[in-house]
Structure formats: structure tokens, C-alpha cells
Amino acid sequence: MDLATFLIQCLNSLQYGLLLFLVASGLTLIFGIMGVINLAHGSFYMIGAYMAYALAPLVAGSIGGGFFTTLVVGLVLAVLLGYVLEWAFFSFLYEREHLQQVLMTYGLILVFEELRSLLVGDDVHGVKPPEILAGSLPLGELMTYPVYRLFISGVCLALALGMYLVFTRTRLGMMIRAGATNREMVQSLGVDIKFLYRVVFAAGVAIAVLAGMVAAPVSSVYPGMGNTVLIICFVVVVIGGIGSIRGALLAALLIGFVDTFGKVLLPQAAGVLVYVLMALILLWKPDGLFRAG
């Protein structure tokens, strides 16, 4: 492997890892703060990707505008979706056992997947990146690297930073952290914990939908894409330590590199590598790399 190929694979790993982090961060937040195992999280990623495909013509037809307008419209819809879902399906689950939540969210996966099939069909679709980002940067003498992939990494990094700031530097972040530690206490201090949970859930959904929309031009859009992402994201969350955003970031990057380089260097074993990595890490540290306090 020469230097340019190596560099390209590094950039790919980084981009894949950061994208995984976006989806996984919502998952780890919802689990860490609300204590809900949300199997349907992968469906939100899938919904995002399909929004990038199906909303684009609608947005262009009604209000005009291209990729970025679609992103904004998609985000607004995602927040609404998350808010309504939390109200309808999750708000009564907090007191129940984890397994009941697993059952409920498994049901939701089936429903989302079939609604997608009814509304958009079962075909594989490509999504074009926006004009401005469609080019490639030269890398070395022969290689080029698509600008759009750099854009994905940039968006993910910006969001990661934003999340970090909200959590550590704002009053909202403080309330969320407190609510994760002791729900009753925070409630008795006058914070509307139900509303807070709803906000966290909506934010988690919006981030996953955004990840799906941004990833659509690279990954294409296909049935079942949510499930693949879901399982990998669970691996990320567990390796990183449940509820830990920092851990999720590190684990996502680790998986990004192992998976990308695995596909290049050991194509036969690429599928297994991620799981071997996870098993090894958990045998070494049974609570993941960073255990959230």
C-alpha cells in the first residue's frame, strides 16, 4: 500500500467513523439518559437517507432550493417525528423492564421498514451530492479524493463539538446530566423532566436523521440499511461504554479504521473483524472503554 492509498483509506476510515459516531451518539444518549434500549434508532438513519432521496424533488418543487434546503426541512421533520414518537410510544416505557422496550422498539422497526416500502418502494436509489461539493481534490499524482466525503467529516466534527459544548457549558446540558443521574431529584427541584426527555429524544432522532441524510450520497439508499447501521452502532456504544459520548467517539473511530482497513487488507474476514474487536475489548474491560458516571 503506497502513501496516497494509505492516506485515502485513513480519510475514509475517519469519515465512516465520524458518521457512526453521529448515529451512535443519539443511541448512547437515549440509553444513558433515559434508560431506553432503542432498537428503532437505525430506522431513523434509514428515514434520513430516504428523506434525502424523496424530499429533494418535493422541496425543489414547492419552496425551491437544493440539497441544503432539503437538509433543513428534513431536520425540522425529524425533530417533530422524535417529539411525537416519544409522546406516543416511549413515555410509558420508562417504568417498564428493558425487555419490554426491546419488544416495543422491535415492533417499531418493522412498522418503519414497511411504511418505507409502502411510501417509497423497495428499490435501491442513488442520491447526488450538491453541485458545490461534487468535485474532487487531487491527492498525490494519480489519486483524487471526493470533496463530499470531507464535507461529511466536517459536519460530523461540528456536531460533535456542538454536542460537547451543549452538554458541558449550558444550563440545558446540566439539567440533562442531572436528570440522567437522578430523575426524581431533578423533578422535585422543579425541572419538567418529561419535557426534558422529550427534547433529548427528539435531538437523538434528529441527529440520526441528519446522519442518514448526509450519508445518502455516499452510501446510496436501500432497504434494510437501518438495521446494518443499528447493529454496528450498538457495537460502538458498548465498546465506548454506555452513556459516554467521549467513549462513543473513540469507539466509532476505532471501528471506522478497523472496518475500512479490514476490507482492504483482509477482505475475507472483514465482516468478522469488528465483532472480534468488540469481544476482545469487552473481555479486557467488561464495562466498555469509558464508563459514564
Add this chain to the structure above:
Amino acid sequence: MSGVPASRALFVLGAFALLTLFPLGAGSFGIDLITKVMIYAVFALSLELLVGSTGLVCFGQAAFFGLGAYATYWLTPADAAPSLAWLLPSCMALAAAYALFVGALSLRTKGVYFIMVTLAFAQMAYYVVHDTPLGGGTDGVYLNHKPVLGALLDLDKPLALYGFTLACLVGVFVFLALLLRSRFGRALAGIRVNERRMRATGFSTYPYKLAAFVISGAIAGLAGFLFAVKDGFVNPELLSWHLSGAVLIMIILGGLGHLRGALIGAFAFAMLQEFFKSEAVFGSFARHWLLGLGLAIIASVALLPRGLVGVPAQVRERLWGARGDAAAEVDDEPG
């Protein structure tokens, strides 16, 4: 078995009696369907031992099921029908061996981590049969011959397979019912309720959990073997996490902590599937059967927090407000 209320014993006996009589009045479609349901029930029972009885949520049960099925393919010779007498124990032993390996490592973790590690090991097995020459490819492979037991039993005949599957189901049910009433079963219940206290009273819990894990793997392997023989075909989907999820759904739907919950759950799950897939009821919309199944699952979570097993108690509470009795009903008595 003195602690079992008559109504429950009657329910289980009645169910097995119905299953015995069923072939008298059923066509080949019915026989095939109920054979499948009974295989699911064996599979669900294997997971019930872990989740409902021991409190270990395994999200990779399909690995043992799939390995049992693949072992059937690997061990079936090309030129003659194998004998059930050695083939079945070998398939179960292979599944149990993988369960020993997975259990020994994954039981070091707890809770959600345990769920994920078992999933990871199942995914490894999945990729081994999916991507390597061992598995015969993505599309799966056919068995050359179906097993026989001398001239007594030929599992290629649907009725013979039905009878054998029923015998396996009854055998597994009785075995687990006795196991859970033994000292070993009590120790598992203790681990489920409070593992720390069990350790404090001097039980080394790890060997108990590992033994339960291996037994569960062997039973799942039995179910996989039956499934492979029924279809005469194995494919990597038998090890997929979808199946691990589906079997978990079956036992939750039926009601955790009761062996009969696994039976009811497997039956209800398969019937819901058939119902929503039926073109007679839904016409062309039957293509989207998963939508109905998903909605039914969501409704069951919202309305039946204790699973289908808890329905009679729920009805009693509604009618007479008999909360005290109902609470006694839900407890730990397996069966």
C-alpha cells in the same frame, strides 16, 4: 410437581393432547405449519431457560440454532441417509460446544454488555458460514439425505417428522420443568433474583450460569437440527440477528418466567405471521405483512405488560379487582 396449580397443568397437558390429535384432521399444509411452530417452541424454550429462568438476556441464540442446522448439513454423507442415533447428538454437541466457548467468555460481562457480546459472537458465526467455503455460500445449501432411524423412522415423511418434533418438544418441556424444580433450577432462580446475594451465601454462580448457557445452546441446536431436516435446506439467515430477535420476541410476547409462555409465544408469533401474510384476508396488502406484525407487537407491549401468560390474571383483576391473588400468580413458579 405438587406446587403446580391444576389449571396450568391442564393447560399444558391439553395443549400437548391437541398437538397429538392434530394430524388426524389436518392437511399437509397444517402439518408443515404446526411442525414449524413446534420447532420454534423448542427454540423458544431454550432461550426461556436463559432469559426467563436465569435472567441472562442472550441476543445471539440464533447462532446455536443455526450451528445445529449447519451441523446437520456438514455431517450428512453424500451417498446414504445418516442415522438419527448419532447425527442428532452430534449436532447438539456442536451447538453446545460453541455455547461453552461463547458462554465462558461472555458471562464475564453483565446486563446490556452481555446482550451485545452474545450478539457479537453470533455475528461471528454468521459471517463464518456467510463468507467462507464452510457454509456453502450466501444462498444456502440443500441436505443430500434426511436422517433415518433404522427402518423405524424416516424423517423425510412429514408425519414422521411431526411426531418426532412433538416428542422432542414434550421431552424438552418435561426436562426443563424438572430441571427448574431441581436444586440446580433453584440456584438459577436465585441468580435471576439477586446474584450478589447468591454469591454472598456461598454459591459460585459462574458455573451455574455456564451450565445453563450450554444446556440452552444444546436445545437450540436440537431446534436447528429439526429445522434443517424439515426444510432439507440451510442458509446463513438461520444464524442472523433477526432470528435471535424474533425468538426473544416470542418469549416476551408469551410471558417471561414461565415455560408455557415460550409455547404460547412461539404459537402466537407464528400465527400472527401467518395471519398477516394471508392473501385471503389482506389481498395484495399481504406483501406488507410485517407492518401488521409490528403493530400487533406494539399493541401487545402497550396492553399486555406481563405477556400472553398474564392475560387471565389481567382479566381477573379487571372483573374482581383481585390484586392480591394476581400478584401471587405472576411469581417464580416455573411451568
